[in-house]
Amino acid sequence: MISLAGRDILHSWGKFVLTGAGLGLLIGVTLSMAGVYRGMVDDAQALLDNSRADLWVVQKDTLGPYAEPSSLPEDSERPIRGMRGVAQAAGVTYLTMQIAHGDADVRVMVVGAEMGEPGLPGQPTHLISGRQIVRGHYEAVADLKTGFAVGDRVKVRRNSYTIVGLTSRMVSSGGDPMLFLSLKDAQAAQFQKDSDAIVRQRARTAANPQLNPPGNPAVAQAVNAVQSGNTNVNAVLVSIARDADPDAVAATIRRWQRLTVYTRAEMEEILVEKLIANSAKQIAMFLVILSIVSAAIVAFIIYTMTIGKIREIAVLKLIGTRNRTISWMILQQALGLGLIGFIVGKIAASLWAPFFPKYVLLLPADSALGFVAVMLICTLASVLAIQAAIKVDPAEAIGG
Amino acid sequence: MAEGITLENVVKTYGKGETAVHALRGVDMAVAKGEVVGLIGPSGSGKSTLLKCLGAVIEPTSGKMTIGDRCIYDNGWKVRDLRALRRDMIGFIFQAPYLIPFLDVTDNVALLPMLARKPNAVARKQARDLLDALGVGHRAAAMPSQLSGGEQQRVAIARALINRPPVILADEPTAPLDGQRAVAVAGLLNDMARQFDTAIIIVTHDEKIIPTFKRLYNIRDGRTVEDVTAPNA
Ligand SMILES: Nc1ncnc2c1ncn2[C@@H]1O[C@H](COP(=O)(O)OP(=O)(O)OP(=O)(O)O)[C@@H](O)[C@H]1O
Ligand SMILES: [Mg+2]
Numbered sequence: 001m002i003s004l005a006g007r008d009i010l011h012s013w014g015k016f017v018l019t020g021a022g023l024g025l026l027i028g029v030t031l032s033m034a035g036v037y038r039g040m041v042d043d044a045q046a047l048l049d050n051s052r053a054d055l056w057v058v059q060k061d062t063l064g065p066y067a068e069p070s071s072l073p074e075d076s077e078r079p080i081r082g083m084r085g086v087a088q089a090a091g092v093t094y095l096t097m098q099i100a101h102g103d104a105d106v107r108v109m110v111v112g113a114e115m116g117e118p119g120l121p122g123q124p125t126h127l128i129s130g131r132q133i134v135r136g137h138y139e140a141v142a143d144l145k146t147g148f149a150v151g152d153r154v155k156v157r158r159n160s161y162t163i164v165g166l167t168s169r170m171v172s173s174g175g176d177p178m179l180f181l182s183l184k185d186a187q188a189a190q191f192q193k194d195s196d197a198i199v200r201q202r203a204r205t206a207a208n209p210q211l212n213p214p215g216n217p218a219v220a221q222a223v224n225a226v227q228s229g230n231t232n233v234n235a236v237l238v239s240i241a242r243d244a245d246p247d248a249v250a251a252t253i254r255r256w257q258r259l260t261v262y263t264r265a266e267m268e269e270i271l272v273e274k275l276i277a278n279s280a281k282q283i284a285m286f287l288v289i290l291s292i293v294s295a296a297i298v299a300f301i302i303y304t305m306t307i308g309k310i311r312e313i314a315v316l317k318l319i320g321t322r323n324r325t326i327s328w329m330i331l332q333q334a335l336g337l338g339l340i341g342f343i344v345g346k347i348a349a350s351l352w353a354p355f356f357p358k359y360v361l362l363l364p365a366d367s368a369l370g371f372v373a374v375m376l377i378c379t380l381a382s383v384l385a386i387q388a389a390i391k392v393d394p395a396e397a398i399g400g
Numbered sequence: 401m402a403e404g405i406t407l408e409n410v411v412k413t414y415g416k417g418e419t420a421v422h423a424l425r426g427v428d429m430a431v432a433k434g435e436v437v438g439l440i441g442p443s444g445s446g447k448s449t450l451l452k453c454l455g456a457v458i459e460p461t462s463g464k465m466t467i468g469d470r471c472i473y474d475n476g477w478k479v480r481d482l483r484a485l486r487r488d489m490i491g492f493i494f495q496a497p498y499l500i501p502f503l504d505v506t507d508n509v510a511l512l513p514m515l516a517r518k519p520n521a522v523a524r525k526q527a528r529d530l531l532d533a534l535g536v537g538h539r540a541a542a543m544p545s546q547l548s549g550g551e552q553q554r555v556a557i558a559r560a561l562i563n564r565p566p567v568i569l570a571d572e573p574t575a576p577l578d579g580q581r582a583v584a585v586a587g588l589l590n591d592m593a594r595q596f597d598t599a600i601i602i603v604t605h606d607e608k609i610i611p612t613f614k615r616l617y618n619i620r621d622g623r624t625v626e627d628v629t630a631p632n633a
Contacts, residue, residue, distance in 0.1 A: 398494070
C-alpha cells in the first residue's frame with residue numbers, strides 16, 4: 001500500500017508545517033487556558049496545604065477568611081486550644097496590599113501569623129533560604145515570587161521590615177505571593193489609621209462629654225487606647241490531634257463557640273466552587289470558542305487543499321480509485337495537520353508557561369484530553385472536504 | 401480478429417422531453433485487441449460522450465457494450481461495479497497528462513497496483529520496466545513537474561498500461577505536443593497496442609497523426625461512419 005496523504009504532506013511539507021504551526025499556536029493558547037485553570041486550583045490547594053490547618057474557625061455565618069471578610073477576637077483561640085482533639089490553634093490575619101519595592105509596586109498578601117512556638121498553623125512553610133521570624137517585631141518572610149531577597153527592607157504602611165527568609169509556592173488563592181509578619185505587626189498594619197484620622201478621632205472623643213467627662217482625663221485616655229489598639233484576627237487555624245476526627249472536633253467548636261468552622265474539604269469547596277468558579281466559567285467559554293475557531297481553520301485549510309486537487313481526484317476516481325481511499329487520504333491530512341498543531345502547541349505552551357504572571361499548571365491528563373479533542377475536531381473538520389471529494393464526477397477528468 | 405471492445409447501437413440522450421439532447425443516436429463500433437483506431441468528428445458530434453460511454457464513466461441510455469467476452473451494458477442492464485471495471489479493464493490517457501504532482505514518476509505509474517495492495521516493490525519493478533519500454537526509464541525518480549510535455553505523456557501512457565487492460569482510451573493525447581513529438585507518441589501507441597495486445601481508441605483533431613491510423617471512425621450527428629484511411633493503409 002502507499003500512503004497518498006503522507007506523500008502529499010512530504011511533497012508540500014513547507015506549507016503543511018507552516019499551517020500546522022499556526023494551528024499549533026492556537027492549540028498552545030488553548031492548553032495554556034486549561035493550565036491557568038489548573039494553576040488556580042493548585043494555588044488554592046497550596047494555600048490550604050501550606051497553612052497546615054485541619055480546621056478554619058471564622059466569624060459566624062461568613063465564608064471567611066479567603067472568600068469573604070471575617071473578623072473575630074484574637075482570644076477566641078484560647079478556649080479552642082483547650083478542647084479535646086485539638087493539637088494547636090493560632091490566629092491569622094490576611095490582607096492584600098501593594099508594597100513598594102525599588103521602583104515598582106508588588107502586590108502581596110500580608111499574612112500575620114503567631115510566631116510564639118515553631119510549627120503553629122499559619123506560619124510560613126517551604127522556607128528555601130534564611131530563617132523564620134524570631135523577633136517580635138519588624139521581621140518578615142517573603143515568597144520568592146515577590147522578588148525580595150534576604151536582607152531587603154520593605155515598607156508596610158508606616159513601618160519597615162527586614163526580610164529574614166524566603167519561601168516558595170506560598171501564594172494567595174489569587175496568585176499573589178505572601179509576605180509573613182508576626183501577628184502583632186500584621187494587626188497593626190491592617191488596622192492602622194493614618195495620623196490625620198487619629199487626630200480627628202481624638203478630637204471627637206475630647207468633644208464628647210460622655211467619653212471625656214470634665215475633671216477625669218483618664219476616661220478619654222482609656223477610650224483612645226481602646227480605639228487605637230486592635231486585637232482581632234481573620235481566622236483561627238486549628239490543627240487536630242493525630243487520632244481525632246476533624247468533623248467531630250469541628251462540631252464541638254461550633255457547639256461551644258458560636259463560630260463557623262470549616263473542615264479542609266469544605267474550605268476547598270469554598271475556594272474552588274465559589275471563589276474561582278467564575279474564572280473557571282470564563283476559561284471554559286474561551287476553550288469552547290478556541291475549539292470552534294480551530295475547527296473552522298482546519299476545515300478551511302483542508303477544504304481549500306482538497307479543492308486544489310479536484311483534477312487529480314477526478315483522475316484518481318476515473319482510473320478506479322475507491323472513494324474510501326480518497327476520503328482516507330483527506331482525513332489523514334487533517335489528522336496530520338492536527339498532530340503537527342498539537343506538537344507545536346504543546347511545546348509552545350510549555351515554553352511560555354513560566355512567563356505567565358500566575359501559575360500555569362500543564363497536566364499530562366489535560367494534554368491527553370487536548371490531543372483527543374484536536375483529533376476529533378480535525379475529523380469533523382475534514383467532513384466538508386471529504387463530501388466535496390466524493391461529489392467529484394470521474395467524467396470531469398475527460399472533459400467535454 | 402481477437403475480441404477487443406464492441407458497441408452495438410449505443411444511444412445516449414442527456415435530459416428528458418423538450419430539452420433532451422441526443423448526443424449519440426446509435427453507434428456501432430468494434431476494435432480488436434492489438435489494434436489502434438482514431439475517432440474524429442466535428443465539435444459537438446458526440447466524441448467525448450462516446451469516450452465516456454466506452455470508459456464506463458457514464459451509462460448509455462440504451463445499446464450494448466462488451467469487452468472481450470464480458471458484457472458491460474445491455475439495454476439498461478449493467479455491470480455492478482463500474483469503478484472496479486475501469487480499474488481492471490480500461491486504461492485512460494488524457495489531453496493533459498494529469499499526473500499526481502506529489503508522487504514521483506515511478507509511483508505515478510505504480511499507483512494502481514499499489515492501491516490494490518500489490519507489494520510496493522513488485523509494483524515499482526513493473527512500473528520501471530514499462531517506463532524503460534516507453535523510453536523514459538532514466539526519469540523514473542523525477543517528479544512530474546520536472547518532465548517535458550512529451551515525457552509526461554509517456555509516463556501517462558505507462559500508467560494506462562500498468563494493469564495490462566484490454567482497452568485503452570485516449571482523449572486528444574497529442575494536443576499539447578508539436579508535430580514531431582505528436583507523431584512519435586502516436587507511433588508509440590501503435591507499438592504498445594501490438595506489444596500489450598490492447599485495443600486503443602484515440603479521440604483526436606490532430607491532422608498530423610490522422611494519417612497514422614489504419615482505421616478511422618468518423619462520428620457525425622451521433623452516428624459513426626467508418627472510414628478506412630487511404631494514405632498509409
Ligand atoms: N452533461 C451533458 N448534459 C447535456 N448535454 C450534454 C452533456 N454533455 C454533452 N452534451 C451535449 O451532447 C452533445 C455532444 O457533446 P460532446 O461533448 O460529446 O461533443 P464533442 O464531440 O466531444 O465536442 P468537442 O469536439 O467540442 O469536444 C453536445 O450537443 C453537447 O452539448
Ligand atoms: Mg469533446
